[in-house]
Amino acid sequence: MDYLELRNSFLSELHGVLNTVELQALRSKYTGKKGVVTQKLKAMAAAPKEERAALGKAVNEIKDFIETQVKEKETALSKKDTRSYVDLTLPGAYIKPGGRHPVKIILNEIIDIFVSMGFAVEDGPEVETDYYNFEALNIPQNHPARDMQDTFYIKPQGAESPSHSNVESNIVLRTHTSPVQIRVMEKRKPPLMFIAPGKVYRCDSDISHTPIFHQVEGLMVDEGITFANLKAVLEAFLHIVFGPDVPVRFRPSFFPFTEPSAEVDLCCFACKGSGCRVCKNSGWIEILGAGMVDPRVLNMAGIDTEVYSGFAFGLGIERIASLRYGIDDIRLFYEGDLRFLRQF
Secondary structure, X not given: OOHHHHHHHHHHHHHXXXXXXXXXXXXXHHHOOOOHHHXXXXXXXXXXXXXXXXXXXXXXXXXXXXXXXXXXXXXXXXXXXXXXXXXXXXXXXXXXXXXXXXXXXXXXXXXXXXXXXXXEEOOOOOEEEHHHHOHHHOOOOXXXXXXXXXXXXXXXXXXXXXXXXXXXXXXXXXXXXXXXXXXXXXXXXOOEEEEXXXXXXXXXXXXXXXOXXXXXXXXXXXXXXXXHHHHHHHHHHHHHHHOOOOOEEEEEEXXXXXEEXXXXXXXXXXXXXXXXXXXXXXXXXXXEXXXXXXXXXXXXXXXOOOOOEEEEEEEEHHHHXXXXXXXXXXXXXXXXXXXXXXXX
């Protein structure tokens, strides 16, 4: 093979190179230790002395030409979008499937249950005024919920510090989804039957509290609504979630926006009511709060209490998720540990 044929042969093979691996193989074929050009250099020793200079010049020229072409091709390949080339012989990359967060699983389940009962779903702002978060819900100025350690108060730029006495200008991150109930009652008249799911915020952080968590609150307002209606709805809900044989009790309590009020408890799953660490030896586990809507709250929303009455309830999603999955530290839901989340 003369040098012109060698050059043309190299250029033909170079044209078919698609990646740097093939390029290095071609370079080795021609200029490597056992390459074609290298062999020609070694063969010069057997050539007549008077021809060696011309042969050496020709071999070095073809060698330089090959190296130059290889470098140019290497530069071109580095700039080329290699994503357009797919090696179909390579095994596919396994992408682990995602999943719903355990809190989201429980939240969706609860929404589905109440929707099946005929409740609508309402939403509202997470950044609220003091009026909707407290005043309209019959929470007086000296109520513990007003404590700055419990509520995140927002101070607008250039404004004075939040004041407990200035309910018109104070802005808060809502501490419950109850403000949604007030906003809906102001816009629509009874009959009303809806739930308000969403995120809420409080200045708490320990094994049973996080600064952000989820609630579902419900409201039913119509003519002739009694505590018996409240009891029937909540018992039906809890028996769907925790099983038809779980005992439920209503224990008198106090909430500023309901009267009468009650805490709703479930018989402890662990000890079946005999008392254990899970239920703090009481035999019962508190699950939600409820009551008949205080007439003052209905009046402030423009609803005639001579005609209408209603009940309200509220429950924490993380609380139910903890009981359902046997989790004793609520912070695990929000630490982002995939070892924990993949269990669901």
